[in-house]
Every structure is written in C-alpha cells, then in structure tokens.
C-alpha cells in the first residue's frame with residue numbers, strides 16, 4: 180500500500196479533546212454546560228445507533244444531551260410544536276432532528292422550523308445559503324469533518340482540482356462549497372455525469388459520497404491524490420457474513436492514492452466530533 184492512511188479516529192479524538200477544553204472554559208466562567216436537544220421520531224435501528232453514539236459523545240465532552248423520543252405515529256404538527264419550544268428554550272443551545280423522518284412528515288418543513296442559530300446540523304436553508312455564499316454559519320458535520328481531514332493531511336487546498344461525487348444536501352453540495360471557499364477548482368459529479376472515471380483521474384482531492392459500495396476503482400485515482408470515502412455500505416460476503424465497505428475500492432485505491440480514509444475509522448468518527456464542535460460554538464454565542 181502506497182497511500183498514507185488518514186486516521187479519522189485519532190483526528191476525532193484530538194478534536195473532541197479541544198471541545199472538552201472549551202466546555203470546561205464555559206463552565207469555569209460560571210455558565211451552564213452546553214446543551215444539545217436530540218430529537219428522534221420512531222425507532223429506525225440505524226437512527227437509534229446514531230442517536231446513542233451522539234448522546235454518548237456529548238456526555239464524554241461535558242455537553243448535556245437532552246433526548247426527545249417521539250412515536251413513529253406523531254403528527255407533524257406535534258414535532259413542529261416541539262421544535263418551536265426548543266427554539267424558545269434558553270436552556271438549549273443546539274437542536275438536532277435525526278433524519279430520516281417518517282414518510283408522513285415533511286423533513287424540509289421541520290428543518291426550516293429550527294432556529295438557524297441552534298441548527299448545529301447546518302441543514303437549515305439559511306445556513307446552507309450562508310455556506311454557498313461564503314458566509315459564516317453552521318456547516319453540516321460530515322463535510323466539515325472531511326474538510327478537516329483534507330486540510331490536516333495536505334495543508335493548502337487553493338488551486339487544487341477537487342471532485343465531489345454525490346450532490347446531496349447533507350454531504351455533496353456543502354462539501355463542494357467548503358472546497359470552493361478554500362479556492363479549489365471543484366467539480367460535482369452525480370448519477371447523470373458522463374466519463375466519471377476520466378474526471379476522477381484529474382482530481383487532486385476526491386470525495387466519494389454516493390452510497391454505492393466500492394464504486395470508485397483504483398484506476399480512477401490520480402497518483403498521489405487525497406481520497407476521502409464518505410460511504411458506509413454493508414456488503415455480504417460469499418460465506419454469508421457481512422462487512423462495511425466504502426464507496427471506494429480501498430485496497431486498489433490505496434495502491435495509487437497519496438492518502439486515503441479507511442471505512443470504518445475514517446470520516447465517521449469526525450462527523451460526531453464536528454457535531455460536538457458545532458454545539459459548543461452554538462453555546463459560546465449565547466450570552
């Protein structure tokens with residue numbers, strides 16, 4: 180393997196330590212601990228796992244996690260009422276509504292109801308617009324974590340060619356804005372893109388966020404490129420067991436890349452660390 184392995188767990192541990200120190204400074208100034216309201220509707224197993232990891236990480240950083248669990252059948256109006264109450268609650272710094280929401284709810288309407296100053300997920304259209312305009316605001320945690328990994332690995336981004344595969348509002352679009360705001364030359368690829376492999380071969384920075392197991396092959400990678408794999412896909416092996424794989428064929432890509440994130444242990448741990456950082460930022464703004 181030629182590539183340097185980007186150790187997301189180690190980066191995340193360092194970031195969590197700085198968050199913990201900022202929480203301690205807030206407490207030392209006589210203020211209450213930062214508080215994150217985590218709202219989970221229904222009992223989707225993946226969401227349960229995410230919410231549990233988020234609340235555990237909050238506790239370790241000294242952040243109060245306030246869990247609100249609502250049944251799957253909750254009317255959308257009741258969820259909107261809860262969001263309005265959390266917006267007005269001076270004891271709440273950040274609000275996170277775990278996605279996906281049940282099909283009878285309009286996730287866009289729920290996200291739009293969150294106070295942008297408490298929107299630690301960075302999904303509110305105001306924060307999305309701020310990022311796209313190059314203004315300060317809350318940035319979605321996964322692309323923010325990717326940016327941190329890229330900057331810590333290669334340093335200066337300005338002038339480099341970046342390819343973001345995937346155009347979701349949670350990862351692809353904000354990732355492209357973050358790289359553009361750092362003066363990379365950014366291409367966004369998606370399901371209609373032609374000649375994806377040729378585009379990939381030009382990229383100094385390649386971020387794969389499509390949710391297709393091992394779609395990016397080794398011969399797509401520019402030698403020396405920085406490869407960030409956001410995919411978390413479960414692949415069933417011939418013997419019936421399963422393992423997690425990313426959107427990048429890791430073994431092949433690692434022969435060519437300059438640096439690459441593993442799955443698991445790459446981007447994933449950074450997402451939660453960035454959520455903690457966004458929450459402490461929300462608290463620091465509160466007088």
Ligand code: GUN
Pocket residue numbers: 275276277278279300320321
């Ligand atoms: N579901 C999957 N990823 C996320 C995330 O980053 N935030 C929220 N709120 N829900 C998610």
